[in-house]
Amino acid sequence: MTTDARAATGAPDPRTAQPSGGTRPVLLGQNQYGKAETRVVRITRDGETHHIKDLNVSVALSGAMEDAHYRGSNAHVLPTDTAKNTVFAFAKEHGVESAEQFAIHLARHFVTSQEAIHRARIRVEEYGWDRIEIARPAEGGPGTDGTADGRTGTADGPTGTADGQAGAAGADGTAPAPHSFVRGGRETRTTQVTFDGDTWEVVSGLRDLVVMNSTDSEFHGYAKDRYTTLAETYDRILATRVTGCWRFGWHGGEQPAPAWDESYQETRRHLLGAFAQTYSLSLQQTLYRMGERIIDHRPEIDEVRFSLPNRHHFLVDLEPFGLGNDNEVYFAADRPFGLIEGTVLRAGREARIPADLTHP
């Protein structure tokens, strides 16, 4: 409605109406806004060889937003559309060295360039791509120009970023394709960076890392009541889909930032190592050992939190078919599932990872 039309009807002008907080006991509480899930793919071209970073970036900004909510004044509101554009522009201008570094650039930009924005929280999910292995062309044949330059390397793991150099032949006569990729395992690397103008907090992690031990797992000696029917077991499958977050001790200032990619790969390695090497009496115990191994080996990390669904595998009764089942055939139930969650902390540090962060 135009201003004149509104005046004619006597309707209040929303631009000058008083905030309800002025007359009623109603106040604005915590609020934030931004653009969620900007999908950005950054390709870096090194001749024929391309490198891919595939990110899902969510920006949440907060600060002096009372007028926006009470009065509809947008003077302090940097549009969410601008936040999206900034993600794309920064991918171009700064590249994507690591998920953490990219999030740090963005958080710093919003807090330092907009007076009204006092805090920025950037969440990044990174999807891995592996190079497709292709038959290596015959020596001197078509297609060897430029790419077969003798550099070695492979895509750097399931959530890696296809950063291996293409061109080196495997023993089976294949070589990583220079610019053809297949989505890595279903696991996703995650990070959340928060900056309030002074202090940084970085919580990185992963989700959907599916792991299984086909033995070395027992579960017995548990509390029982009249509804307990579970049979005690001394040999079972232990399988879970790991969602984990770890908080860095780094808060900015003079402290040098951790080497983000190396830290991620090593943390993931320790997590998997602890899962594989723990003789498990419960998933709770395995969770603790995974966190403990990370805290023991990665001094840059102060706190780890896991959410571990227990993917129950039940032995199938094959007796109706006249068959035995010596821990060979299982029914993999998808629901309901036990859900084991917990935080493992460096002594003397505060637990700060919110319980719901492992449930994005």
Ligand SMILES: O=c1[nH]c(=O)c2[nH]c(=O)[nH]c2[nH]1
């Ligand atoms: O590792 C386990 N922890 C539990 O708490 C639990 N509860 C259950 O029924 N099975 C299991 N397994």
